[in-house]
Amino acid sequence: MLTHALIGDEGRTIELGWKDGTRTRFHAMWLRDNALDDKTRSAGNGQRLITILDIPAETRISGALIKASALEISFVPEQKTVRFPTAWLNANAYDRGEARQTGWTDVGIKRWTGATMQGSVPRADYATASRDRDVLRRWLSAVRAYGFAVMDGLPAESGALCKVSDLFGYIRETNYGRWFEVRAEVNPSNLAYTNLGLQAHTDNPYRDPVPTLQILSCIENTVEGGESSVVDGFAVAAALRAENPEGFRLLSSWPARFEYAGSSGVRLQAKRPMIELGPDGELICIRFNNRSLAPTVDVPFADMDAYYAAYRRFAELIEDPSFEVTFKLEAGQAFIVDNTRVMHARKAFSGTGKRWLQGCYADKDGLLSTLAAIEHGFKE
Numbered sequence: 001m002l003t004h005a006l007i008g009d010e011g012r013t014i015e016l017g018w019k020d021g022t023r024t025r026f027h028a029m030w031l032r033d034n035a036l037d038d039k040t041r042s043a044g045n046g047q048r049l050i051t052i053l054d055i056p057a058e059t060r061i062s063g064a065l066i067k068a069s070a071l072e073i074s075f076v077p078e079q080k081t082v083r084f085p086t087a088w089l090n091a092n093a094y095d096r097g098e099a100r101q102t103g104w105t106d107v108g109i110k111r112w113t114g115a116t117m118q119g120s121v122p123r124a125d126y127a128t129a130s131r132d133r134d135v136l137r138r139w140l141s142a143v144r145a146y147g148f149a150v151m152d153g154l155p156a157e158s159g160a161l162c163k164v165s166d167l168f169g170y171i172r173e174t175n176y177g178r179w180f181e182v183r184a185e186v187n188p189s190n191l192a193y194t195n196l197g198l199q200a201h202t203d204n205p206y207r208d209p210v211p212t213l214q215i216l217s218c219i220e221n222t223v224e225g226g227e228s229s230v231v232d233g234f235a236v237a238a239a240l241r242a243e244n245p246e247g248f249r250l251l252s253s254w255p256a257r258f259e260y261a262g263s264s265g266v267r268l269q270a271k272r273p274m275i276e277l278g279p280d281g282e283l284i285c286i287r288f289n290n291r292s293l294a295p296t297v298d299v300p301f302a303d304m305d306a307y308y309a310a311y312r313r314f315a316e317l318i319e320d321p322s323f324e325v326t327f328k329l330e331a332g333q334a335f336i337v338d339n340t341r342v343m344h345a346r347k348a349f350s351g352t353g354k355r356w357l358q359g360c361y362a363d364k365d366g367l368l369s370t371l372a373a374i375e376h377g378f379k380e
């Protein structure tokens with residue numbers, strides 16, 4: 001609910017007062033560009049019909065009228081009046097008082113440790129999630145919030161992991177195929193295909209863009225050991241920043257190099273930081289994989305010692321059991337990780353019994369899109 005609308009700076013800005021006492025300012029140019037009328041945006045698909053060059057550079061607000069649940073704004077020189085719902089203005093306000101701390105994450109992202117998860121793992125039953133949109137919504141929203149979730153009740157058969165990606169999007173095919181086998185092999189093209197333990201890692205940092213989701217499904221797991229564990233890279237990065245801000249700065253401002261050339265005809269290379277921040281300091285991606293880290297050649301000589309100390313400390317924190325959640329996948333179960341955030345690991349396993357997993361990649365934008373569409377449908 002709006003209490004006042006004050007035009008300022010000769011019509012270049014407007015200050016809105018809200019019933020709770022807060023104030024938010026908007027620019028005339030921003031409001032004009034984001035007008036919601038059907039000459040500016042297609043009523044059918046919501047896409048913008050004009051370009052920035054269609055808006056006069058000297059655009060000003062000439063009048064503002066508070067209506068029941070909307071604000072009507074008139075712009076000159078176009079002589080155009082546009083209605084903005086107050087809920088829309090509130091949701092799209094950009095006039096933040098305080099600066100965000102470098103490494104901030106969206107409020108919807110819940111950083112976790114073993115203790116905060118209290119041994120619990122977000123999960124859903126496949127058959128229920130396939131027929132009940134609310135169950136699917138909760139499972140997808142757990143992936144958004146925590147960066148991982150388990151799916152139970154899949155057929156314990158080859159290809160069942162596609163059923164998981166079919167719930168929200170599409171598989172991203174790579175040189176490993178539509179999906180790949182994760183079982184002990186004699187001459188493995190990847191150490192994942194052995195019975196060795198695997199340090200917590202994100203997958204394929206040597207790709208650009210990196211696969212944003214990974215699904216691992218279990219067809220058989222009767223070995224001794226071979227448990228899966230997950231670690232929240234965003235929580236670990238925050239811990240590193242808290243105890244060693246300079247180390248966090250080094251890992252986030254210098255690129256690492258990643259490489260995979262384990263099979264013939266493939267030579268994948270990427271140059272990206274281990275801790276990636278967006279231009280506004282948002283923590284957007286963790287890349288951590290001891291197997292595919294190539295020589296680091298972009299860090300200046302003077303910073304290399306401190307860079308390696310920060311890398312070591314980051315690795316120690318990642319290995320710290322207090323950050324880890326562990327579970328053993330049974331036949332017919334799968335788990336999904338947000339590969340831009342949550343690292344996964346495997347404990348070593350013994351020769352008796354059989355362990356057969358399959359893995360594939362998918363894209364987080366598809367998952368978030370499906371989730372947003374379901375959430376939108378629930379609101380209607």
Ligand code: AKG
Binds near residue numbers: 182216359
């Ligand atoms: C991978 O394929 O990326 C793995 O980390 C394998 C995990 C596992 O065997 O549990």
